[in-house]
Amino acid sequence: MFNLFLAVFPEIFLINATFILLIHGVVFSTSKKDDYPPLVSNVGWLGLLSVLITMLLLAAGAPLLTIAHFFWNNFFRRDNLTYFCQILLLLSTAGTISMCFDFFEQERFDAFEFIVLILLSTCSMLFMISAYDLIAMYLAIELQSLCFYVIAASKRESEFSTEAGLKYLILGAFPSGILLFGCSMIYGSTGATHFDQLAKILTGYEITGARSSGIFMGILSIAVGFLFKITAVPFHMRAPDIYEGSPTPVTAFLSIAPKISLSANMSRVSIYGSYGATLQQIFFFCSIASMILGALAAMAQTKVKRLLAYSSIGHVGYICIGFSCGTIEGIQSLLIGIFIYALMTIDAFAIVLALRQTRVKYIADLGALAKTNPILAITFSITMLSYAGIPPLAGFCSKFYLFFAALGCGAYFLASVGVVTSVIGCYYYIRLVKRMFFDRPRTLILYEPMDRDKSLLLAITSSFITLFFLYPSPLFSVTHQMALSSYL
Amino acid sequence: MKDFPIKYLTLNMIIFLLGIWGILLNRRNILIMLMSIELMLLAVNLNFLVFSVSLDDMMGQLFALLVLTVAAAESAIGLAILVITFR
Numbered sequence: 001m002f003n004l005f006l007a008v009f010p011e012i013f014l015i016n017a018t019f020i021l022l023i024h025g026v027v028f029s030t031s032k033k034d035d036y037p038p039l040v041s042n043v044g045w046l047g048l049l050s051v052l053i054t055m056l057l058l059a060a061g062a063p064l065l066t067i068a069h070f071f072w073n074n075f076f077r078r079d080n081l082t083y084f085c086q087i088l089l090l091l092s093t094a095g096t097i098s099m100c101f102d103f104f105e106q107e108r109f110d111a112f113e114f115i116v117l118i119l120l121s122t123c124s125m126l127f128m129i130s131a132y133d134l135i136a137m138y139l140a141i142e143l144q145s146l147c148f149y150v151i152a153a154s155k156r157e158s159e160f161s162t163e164a165g166l167k168y169l170i171l172g173a174f175p176s177g178i179l180l181f182g183c184s185m186i187y188g189s190t191g192a193t194h195f196d197q198l199a200k201i202l203t204g205y206e207i208t209g210a211r212s213s214g215i216f217m218g219i220l221s222i223a224v225g226f227l228f229k230i231t232a233v234p235f236h237m238r239a240p241d242i243y244e245g246s247p248t249p250v251t252a253f254l255s256i257a258p259k260i261s262l263s264a265n266m267s268r269v270s271i272y273g274s275y276g277a278t279l280q281q282i283f284f285f286c287s288i289a290s291m292i293l294g295a296l297a298a299m300a301q302t303k304v305k306r307l308l309a310y311s312s313i314g315h316v317g318y319i320c321i322g323f324s325c326g327t328i329e330g331i332q333s334l335l336i337g338i339f340i341y342a343l344m345t346i347d348a349f350a351i352v353l354a355l356r357q358t359r360v361k362y363i364a365d366l367g368a369l370a371k372t373n374p375i376l377a378i379t380f381s382i383t384m385l386s387y388a389g390i391p392p393l394a395g396f397c398s399k400f401y402l403f404f405a406a407l408g409c410g411a412y413f414l415a416s417v418g419v420v421t422s423v424i425g426c427y428y429y430i431r432l433v434k435r436m437f438f439d440r441p442r443t444l445i446l447y448e449p450m451d452r453d454k455s456l457l458l459a460i461t462s463s464f465i466t467l468f469f470l471y472p473s474p475l476f477s478v479t480h481q482m483a484l485s486s487y488l
Numbered sequence: 489m490k491d492f493p494i495k496y497l498t499l500n501m502i503i504f505l506l507g508i509w510g511i512l513l514n515r516r517n518i519l520i521m522l523m524s525i526e527l528m529l530l531a532v533n534l535n536f537l538v539f540s541v542s543l544d545d546m547m548g549q550l551f552a553l554l555v556l557t558v559a560a561a562e563s564a565i566g567l568a569i570l571v572i573t574f575r
Contacts, residue, residue, distance in 0.1 A: 135551050142558045146565055153569045162573045169566050170521055174511055176562075177528035180555060181504060184532050188493075188539035193547055 121147035164245025179225025185218030290317025
């Protein structure tokens with residue numbers, strides 16, 4: 001019985017750490033004796049430490065995966081897919097928290113609850129990745145979304161931020177309702193909520209003829225709800241406004257962490273739970289639309305954060321290619337795409353945070369960055385070229401493998417649309433690089449050097465991006481193992 | 489007795505669609521949008537209860553109870569964000 005708790009020890013530790021940090025923050029920040037100190041850096045460093053310890057507990061607990069399998073069969077399942085996805089999630093969260101400290105100092109952002117909410121949403125994302133039942137999936141998605149609504153509106157003085165929080169609430173609660181409707185339809189038509197039972201019931205239901213409209217509506221609604229939350233295209237409505245209006249660390253979180261956990265969960269539902277042509281057609285259509293919109297709409301943008309929002313919508317389109325082919329290579333390419341996307345996005349947002357000194361919002365402000373700060377310009381260029389998919393950077397490897405998987409399962413149209421939009425998208429990425437290196441703005445903006453944490457983070461991620469092509473096989477074999485375990 | 493759930497499912501579907509239309513048509517009035525979100529979640533709750541009774545299964549009622557809690561938390565957060573927006 002003790003194995004039950006040992007296997008879920010990382011989550012238990014993280015939840016306890018969250019509550020202890022909350023109590024610590026409340027007690028000490030309201031104490032008159034210490035003159036009401038703002039505890040955000042304190043709680044931030046302790047939060048970062050607890051995320052790293054959780055990752056160590058998770059990594060060291062690998063032998064326990066098989067022992068507690070029996071007990072947790074009801075709501076969660078831990079296997080290779082969840083193991084590596086959770087490690088990736090915790091690494092990204094640690095990276096994004098370490099980017100925030102400078103932001104807290106400069107903006108005089110005093111609320112330590114920001115870090116507590118981030119830790120709480122990380123817990124829920126750990127649960128979401130290992131969720132194996134519709135109930136667990138919905139509760140984890142809701143907990144993560146609720147935490148994000150609050151932190152998106154956390155800068156109370158700026159009405160930009162509170163409006164972004166309100167829009168995010170509406171845009172996030174609506175798909176939760178649709179997702180829940182889908183869950184209820186599937187539950188009503190099949191009587192089962194656990195993915196094992198659903199897999200057995202839904203295996204050949206399209207081929208054998210008796211198509212229950214309840215199941216069809218249920219699967220459709222679940223897919224639509226997921227696509228809303230991952231901001232894929234017909235459902236991306238306010239996403240660029242939200243990304244632009246929220247404080248920049250929150251935008252960084254929004255772009256990275258939910259995409260990782262939702263992709264892992266969605267791959268469980270769509271490949272294991274309900275394998276069939278319905279979901280494949282929806283993902284097909286959404287990925288084409290996302291790629292096209294991501295390439296075209298970003299050309300007209302003049303603000304940096306909106307550009308990054310549209311480029312992340314485009315990248316979600318590429319990642320949905322991995323869902324559209326129902327093969328193992330599809331899932332493997334999806335996981336490689338998510339991994340490289342997470343690293344590139346951490347890189348991009350670290351740079352945007354570093355350039356925050358004089359409120360750089362517009363792309364034109366980046367002019368002549370190469371003269372004032374050449375190494376930062378080179379790093380930014382590497383990140384943008386990796387987004388564009390220029391070989392030999394890491395972004396090219398992920399796109400190449402995604403198109404390869406699409407061709408391997410016969411989705412020729414998808415791969416060709418992907419290649420064409422990739423080429424079109426190169427335009428605005430290279431325009432950024434040109435503006436940094438060759439433009440001559442009217443006033444030269446001088447940026448202060450960035451702090452140690454961000455420079456470390458930038459060094460690690462950009463060196464990974466440049467040197468990935470030399471030795472890509474560890475990532476490939478790891479993701480192959482992950483993809484295999486989602487088929488078992 | 490064979491079409492026992494259909495009447496109730498139709499009612500719940502109508503309430504759910506009213507909730508969706510309420511969000512899509514009421515962009516000006518945030519309070520009505522929040523109420524429509526509540527309507528959606530509660531319509532799905534009723535759906536779960538109807539299915540639980542007709543399937544004679546307990547998981548529907550369990551799910552409905554958990555969803556009720558989440559809907560309450562969500563509307564609390566929505567109202568809090570509304571308050572700071574209009575301050």
